[in-house]
Amino acid sequence: MSTAAETETSAPAGYPAPPPTRPRPTRDPEPSPKPAPIPPREPEPVSEPVPEKPSAPPPEPPSEPVAEPVAEPERQPESEQPSEPEPIHEPEPPPPAPARPNLFIVHITPELASVAKVGGLADVVFGLSRELAIRGNHVEIILPMYATLRHDQIFEMHEVYKDLWVPWYDGAIHCTVFFGFVHGRKCFFIEPHSQDNFFNRGSIYGFKDDVLRYAFFSRAAMEFLWKAGKHPDVIHVHDWQTALVPVFLYEFYQPLGMTHPRVCLTIHNFAHQGVTGVEILHATGLHRPERFFNQDRMADNTHPKALNLLKAGIVYSNFITTVSPRYAFETKDQGQGFGLEPTLHTHQMKYGGVVNGIDYDIWNPEVDHQIPVRYSVESIDGKYDNKRALRHRLMLADNEKPIVAFIGRLDPQKGLDLVRHAIFYTLERGAQFVLLGSSPDDRINGDFWGLKRMLNDSPDCHLEIGFDEDLSHLIYAGADMMLVPSRFEPCGLTQLIALRYGTVPVVREVGGLADTVFDKDYSHRPLHERNGYVFRDFDNAGLESALGRAIACYRNHPEHFRELMKNGMRTDYSWSTPGQDYLNIYDYIREG
Template identity: 55%
Template sequence: MYIVQIASECAPVIKAGGLGDVVYGLSRELGMRGHCVELILPMYDCMRYDHIWGLHDAYQGLSVPWYGGAIHCDVFCGWVHGQLCFFIQPKSGDNYFHRGHYYGALDDHMRFAFFSKAALEFLLRANKRPDILHCHDWQTGLVPVLLYEMYQYHGMGNQRVVYTIHNFKHQGIAGSDVLWATGLNREPHYFHYDRLMDNFNPFALNLMKGGIVYANYVNTVSPHHAWEARFENVGYGLGHTLEIHHHKFGGILNGIDYNVWNPEQDDYIPHAYSIDDLSGKALNKKALREHLLLREADKPILAFIGRLDDQKGMHLVHHAIYHALNQNAQFVLLGSATEPGINAWFWHEKHFLNSNPDCHLELGFNEELAHLIYAGADMIVVPSNYEPCGLTQVIGLQYGTVPIVRGVGGLVNTVFDRDYDPEKPPEKRNGYVFYQTDQHALESAINRALGLWYDYPQAFEQLVKQGMAYDYSWNLPGQQYQEIYERVRY
């Protein structure tokens, strides 16, 4: 099949979050399966050009209709770690992608509406006719709308769209200016509950909703999160729309790249190890302590790695630090805050705990340190309020770091409680799960993990190995996406 991914990110050249990792990982997996895969991305001024090989002009003078006129674009082409990528660079005073950042501008809805329009215009003018357009998140929600309301009548009638939602919280709320800019125009047609009108604001358009309504298939990034989006509040108002379109909606778990996350061949850690020989993990634990100036002691290390964001359950992360210290354990945190209040809170904690030999808070992000923490820690805590998929717990399993997670979203699909899981036999369980959002639930799960580490070290090592035995690579997700592509083609 010929598949074109249209997205606002692709790691490592454009990465603001997990979306970039998924777009790259899935593209790579599909290519390995023999499909022809290309990517269309915005050409940001702040992306990592050092990760692009052979960047050259692919299409000059692309004229994209915009309002009553047109914006001229150049399209560049290059290879990003083996993936063929096309970068769209508009030449206009709006400087849509020359802002020094990927997201956060007041006109984001117009920036990415333009990108969606330009991507289709490029495919049309360059005579590219992929079998599947795979679009991601609200930034490309207009692609299926434009395709089925406009471009199918200009020679693109056979293209099909798969639309993946990574985060329901950000939906792309826009006004009628998007319609007039892109040439969709007919306000009464689109300001309709069955099309793009926001479910709660009749004067606003919802670009993510448009993607759901018009795409041939819609998915989110884990089966349990797909259920939550329909029936709980994590769909952020789109539950009824998903219910209407439930026949074409599902969940597919994200994978991780085992070439990057693999303790047997990780260049970022000093000692390689495997499920058959865990001796290197103890040496990495010693290296982690030396790196962070933690004292050498017969104690387990708990870790948290991730954004310091309300989604991640900051009140429980904060509580986990002090509970671990009170239970004779060490704690390591690595993450950067997404808002000033949380940033100030954790800087205060960092200063307060600065002289504690059993704790280190690293505020910011450091890829090399992340690998060392995964390799050196005994447990990793993921107490999220909601978690569409979650990669932290999956990476933890791969590195033999036992996850302690809250039972939401993709965490439910990947971590199975050692003591209580109703579906997995004991030899298939791999971590600890709690469900409530209160401190007592978190403490109970941490205490069970620490108790096993202290009192039954052989049983803890067995749990580590059971986690490492799981395969959360892109192999199975790649197969599932391939089956969906084949289903919607005909």
């Protein structure tokens, strides 16, 4: 184990020299080395190659938007200019950019903060839908009517569609649709009435029939749009749970006349794909196994006797995004696609990465009412009042030590072995550790409960096993460092929120973490853009190399540490830029 002095001055273990090609700046929509075809922001013309026709069935492919070239005003050579001043003819100003038409966008989603949240997907739909609406678009969200919905967060809930009959097997299931506002967002909730009891359960996920539950929801959402006469410009779906929506659109609803909507699929995590059997075809009415058990449609790439819903979504959607350019590259070209690499290659012209934003109405220490003292980059000392409040709430010792925190689902993806090691390493290095997390897996929860009991007497450590959004705000505000040692991380919201709260991220260099956190000592970025500590190797030495430097810097160079905090707080990680990226994608596919 290296000492504080060593880690401050020498190249850390597990952190080789940076690769020759590094990802481009955070907000660059083109990942290096292989650019993803996110349309550029207005008003630049699109310079990407024309997308190929998707190899599998239509929807029709997007075609390249054409940008009118702006004529340069003619200039006379100087020698030919008349000596007598002539009346000045102002060159014609370029024509104003055409106003973007407002769009009708429907998100069909399994999660939405704060009414039905399991992980980051919920935050993304919450934040993106707000950003799109602020820009004048009409946005609606369709969700299942879970028994666990936070009704205290839904306003004016009322029934809007009484008798929605959704085809299912050889019959149909009777549903009721409710409408309500979730922090201003227009939401429809679909409640099926059947013995399957699809959503009237104690949690959102974790059931044997999850695939059937979400296939039903996807079908019900499309049936609702159709019966209600809604023809959105764009239907935006998320993860495997709603990946059948474009299949249903093409196979059922386009032939009925619903030809207008285009579909964007966002993949928040390739680890979960909805791999299932033939039953799903009969349940949803798709039938025809000979058509769908086809490598170009829904057949799983690894188990050809299984169907893969996420793959179907990739094949049938007009555009697919994932949540960072680096993860787009890793999934397609670095073996991180959990078997979907060939499918991504086939459809690469409609695949790209957009880094998530965070909702600054919710995650902002200047306005956050869930923390005792609000603060900004100009009044950063307010953070230390929150640190005291955090210690008080978790009964930690009040001393000069830094607090290292971890917040997240206790999932192997999050690097749980390294989290466990980090707890002991942090305590050994004279710092404090706070963990907030939970898992649907009893075995994992049990492990962390064991750890909690083992460390129960430590005045410098608190493990909170459970889901507690209020406490998470206090941790973001009160901790000094946020640890994200993930095995893989499509984007990661915890480091983005941490940056906003002046909590210095310590992360592994993967996925969206690599696109958003730049090492204090080893980044090639200018000093004012460096905002945290990064390690590469997924092992204890790698973790120590970054965490050790962070703790040492806090202790030995507090003024440097404070600069890192400020750099993070100054960077814009709101939905403003990604919101524009998504609008460009919507325009791109609508023009196809």
